[in-house]
Amino acid sequence: MERAKRYALSWSGGKDCMMVLDKMKKQQMxxxxxxxxxxxxTGRTFGHDEKMELIEAQGNTLDLPVHFIRCRYDHYTEDFIQDLNTLKESFSLDGIAYGDIxxxxxxxxxxxxxxxxxxxAIFPLRAEPVKAAGMLEEFIDTGYKAxxxxxxxxxxxxxxxGKQLDWSFAEKINETTCCPMGENGEYHTFVYDGPLFQKAIPIHTGKVIESDATYRLELSLS
Structure with missing residues (x-):
């Protein structure tokens, strides 16, 4: 009998990768x-500029090991591939899943x-842009908290x-011209509880940090 395919999951800590994990688990992948x-x-995550300890907390409560690729901005892709080669051997990987839509x-x-x-490479969320509003509703229905x-x-x-991804958020984001799932980087999230979590991650919201292009809400573990 052929063994089940083994996958790594590209993980930002937000709703998209959480949806991928949920879908893959439900399909027994x-x-x-x-x-x-x-x-x-930076010593923070590339995707959301998040503290690494918050990602570690997610891995702990999801009972999955987290591997941080300590990449360099000017060698990002090369560093990513190098670590993928190492992970392929250490975890006997067959593939990697991404949360792109x-x-x-x-x-x-x-x-x-x-x-x-x-x-x-697999993309479990892959869909046409018109499906994005329904995908946000699907995420809210799953019961994960972000x-x-x-x-x-x-x-x-x-x-x-600081807004929760709930029906109120869905109504408000649909009143804008943004992709409801934030596929173009309009917004990013952190998931701290839900069906696959052994326990909720206690988070504390801190100050708002402004850059040229974004506003970011600082989070820390309570």
Whole structure:
């Protein structure tokens, strides 16, 4: 009997990768580790500029090991592939899953990096842009709890920070021109509780940090 395929999951800590994990678990697909990029220049996650300890807390409560790829900004792809090769051996990986929905450039990058390490890339959320509103509703229905931690200043106002992804949020985001799932980086989230969590992650919201392009809500473990 052929063994089940073993997958790593590209993990930002937000709703998209959480949806992927939930879908894969429901389909009895074997997710064996989470992969998060953390540039050495910042010591935080690449995707959301989040504290690494928060990602570690997610891995602990999900009972999945987290591997941080300590990449460099000017060698990001090369560093990613190098670590994928190592993870392929240590976890006997067959593939890697990504949470991208409809951005072709993201699909191409994911497929190319996986192929360079001899792995198969899968995109369980892949869908047309018109499906995004329904996907947000699907996420809310699953019962996972997520908080908005970062927004693009050119697309949303700072009062979106700290909002829970609930039906009120869905109504408000649908009144904007943004993708309801934030596929274009309009907003980012942190998931802190839900069906696959052994226990909720106690989080504390701190100050709002402004950059040229974004507002970011600082989180810490309570």
């Amino acid at each position: 074997d997710v064996v580790c989470l992969i998060t990029t953390a540039p050495i220049e 409809y951005t072709d450039a993201h699909f191409e990058w994911g497929e190319n990096t996986a192929a360079a390490a001899g792995l198969k 908080i908005v931690i970062r927004i693009r200043k050119d697309r949303l106002t700072s009062d979106f920070l």
